Structures are given as C-alpha cells and as structure tokens.
Amino acid sequence: MEMKRNRTVCAGIAVLMIAGLFPLHAHAKADVFSFGHPGTAAKADRTIRIAALDTLRFVPSVVKVREGETVRFVVTNKGKLMHEFVLGDKREQMAHEAEMKRMAAMGMTMGRDPNGVPLAPGKTQTLIWTFADKPGTLYYACHEPGHYAGGMVGTILVEPAAHTSKG
C-alpha cells in the first residue's frame, strides 16, 4: 500500500505542477499520454534490449520505432546504482524530473508510472509500449537524482509507417 499512497501523492503533485503551465484537462486524467500507451505482450511486434550503465548512459542511446508499433523494451541495469527507464516526450521527461526532485525533497520515493520501470542493480525489467500514430522524437531517461542532468537519456526516433517496411 506504500507504493499506492506515494503514487497518489505523486500524481497529485504532478497535477498541481502542470496545472500552472497547461490547461487542466491536458494531464489531469493520470496515465493518458500523447505519445502512446502501455501495450500487451500479445501485440508486441518486436523486442528492443537496452542496458543502463553506472556511467549514466543507456546502450544503445538511439533506437528507431515505427508510429503505431508495439515494442517490448527489455532493460537491464548492468550497474551497482539504482536506475530507471522512463519513456516520454520532452515535456513528460521534464515533468517527471521535477516530480522526482520534489519527491526526494520530501523524503519520498516514486511509485511506478505506467510509462516507466524502476531498475534495481542487476535487474532486468520489461516495458511494453504502443507508440501513437505520430512520427517524432521521444526519449527514455533515468531520473534518479543527478542522472538526467548527467546525460542519462536516450532517443527514440518514431518514423512514419509509410516510409519503412514491415520487415
């Protein structure tokens, strides 16, 4: 229940924070993302493996997906530090970063968001994501204190479906 309470507080803070910047309806309903939604294993088109390193890097640092594609991200923390893998556009990453800082300032830890997975040292986690039908650039990042600022962010190039072959 600890996680659940944290998550509620966490979401509340996010709403308060974002309400000042954007129209309330944009993000007030938690877990609705403009860049896609959690997917199911049955619909996963393919798997992309990513390693999180203590040098504050993800390997690979750039991946390509197609709009509308469902990808199974299998992420392994190969280091000894705590990391996380959070997927989102620039706005989502900045909001998450600010949220993590506020939570840390209050001595709390983040609950799990639908667009991310926590990565304990040595652990592998899976995040299945269905990308929106919208080409563009998204990011996967770690928001453990200092990591995002230290460059722990990778790029997802979402390509138009028409310009790539279905493999």
Ligand SMILES: [Cu+2]
């Ligand atoms: Cu990290």
